[in-house]
Amino acid sequence: xxxxxxxxxxxxxxxxxxxxxxxxxxxxxxxxxxxxxxxxxxxxxxxxxxxxxxxxxxxxxxxxxxxxxxxxxxxxxxxxxxxxxxxxxxxxxxxxxxxxxxxxxxxxxxxxxxxxxxx
Amino acid sequence: xxxxxxxxxxxxxxxxxxxxxxxxxxxxxxxxxxxxxxxxxxxxxxxxxxxxxxxxxxxxxxxxxxxxxxxxxxxxxxxxxxxxxxxxxxxxxxxxxxxxxxxxxxxxx
Numbered sequence: 167x168x169x170x171x172x173x174x175x176x177x178x179x180x181x182x183x184x185x186x187x188x189x190x191x192x193x194x195x196x197x198x199x200x201x202x203x204x205x206x207x208x209x210x211x212x213x214x215x216x217x218x219x220x221x222x223x224x225x226x227x228x229x230x231x232x233x234x235x236x237x238x239x240x241x242x243x244x245x246x247x248x249x250x251x252x253x254x255x256x257x258x259x260x261x262x263x264x265x266x267x268x269x270x271x272x273x274x275x276x277x278x279x280x281x282x283x284x285x
Numbered sequence: 286x287x288x289x290x291x292x293x294x295x296x297x298x299x300x301x302x303x304x305x306x307x308x309x310x311x312x313x314x315x316x317x318x319x320x321x322x323x324x325x326x327x328x329x330x331x332x333x334x335x336x337x338x339x340x341x342x343x344x345x346x347x348x349x350x351x352x353x354x355x356x357x358x359x360x361x362x363x364x365x366x367x368x369x370x371x372x373x374x375x376x377x378x379x380x381x382x383x384x385x386x387x388x389x390x391x392x393x394x
Contacts, residue, residue, distance in 0.1 A: 199382075208287075208386040209371070222381065257328065273318065274382070276328035 168192065170277035172258050178283045179248055187243045187280045191260030198241050199261075199274060200233055204254040212256075215241060217263075248284045255279040288312050291372050291385035298392050304359040306388045308372030311353065318382065319346050319357050320371040328371075331357070362392045 171190045179185050191198050200212040211225040215235040226232070230248075235241040245252055259274035289310045298304055308317070319331040332339050332346040334355075339346050343362075348355040359366055372385040 209373070209382075209384040211381045211383070214381060225381070259328075273330040273333045275330065276320075278325075278327055 170258055170260050170275050172256075172277040172280050174280060175278065176281045176283075178285065180285050181250060182247055184244065184246045185248055185282065187245075187256050187282070189241045189243070189258030189260075189277060191239070191241070191258070192262075192275055194238075194262060195260035195275070196238050196263040197261040197272070197274075198235055199259045200241070200243050201257045201259065202254045203257060203279075209257065212243070245282075248282075250284050253282055253284045255281050287386070288383050289372055289374055289385040291370075291388050293388060294386070295389045296391070298362050298390070300363055300392055300394050302362050302392075304362050304366070304390065304392075306357045306370050306372075306390070308355045308357070308385055309353060310355075310372075310374050310383075312374065312376050312383070314350075314353075314374040314376060316375040317348055317355050318373040318375070319355075320373060322369040322371060322387065324368070331370075359390075362390075364392045364394050367391045 170192055173188045177185055196217045198215045201209045202212055203209045213226055213233045214222040230246045233243045257279045258277040261272040261274045292307045316333055316335045318333050320328050321331050322328045334346055334348050343360045345358040367390055369387040369389050371387045373382040375382055
């Protein structure tokens with residue numbers, strides 16, 4: 167079946183512009199995560215959506231970052247007034263509902279990422 | 286100090302060698318994940334474990350909760366195993382993952 171997809175795959179923007187990154191999770195996956203990976207560094211958690219619960223935004227680095235998710239489908243990560251330090255690969259992951267697996271938590275399935283370059 | 290430390294950072298091996306990558310963490314966890322990131326960035330989940338040992342093909346993952354340590358082993362390594370291997374821990378019973386910085390493995394024929 168189809169995996170997690172992200173668009174665009176690459177985005178080059180100028181400092182100060184706003185960007186929107188899109189994530190399409192695997193159908194039926196209730197949990198959706200956004201991560202950031204700066205060059206040469208590990209992944210950093212940004213935000214987590216689980217069903218209709220309030221999202222966990224504790225990883226967002228500043229108020230220039232926001233994310234939305236429509237129900238249990240598409241999510242968009244928006245970065246306003248981009249800065250050069252925002253340059254990174256932004257990864258999305260989704261995981262199935264724990265009720266169907268009987269587990270407390272599930273493995274995450276990652277998308278290919280969006281490489282953002284802020285000039 | 287990072288909450289999740291991996292060693293070594295870089296590893297080269299000849300095809301057929303037995304590989305071990307280590308992960309130590311300093312927080313209480315409910316699960317530990319091993320991920321594989323290929324050149325080009327795609328990430329694949331290899332294992333999720335909370336105790337003991339899991340095996341999948343040539344890959345073996347072990348975890349010692351008391352010692353806060355996990356190892357990923359690759360038997361009979363192959364050039365296609367060349368990738369970055371990432372350890373990530375689920376803190377408590379939350380849903381966030383904290384990631385190590387990865388181990389870059391290169392296997393030469």
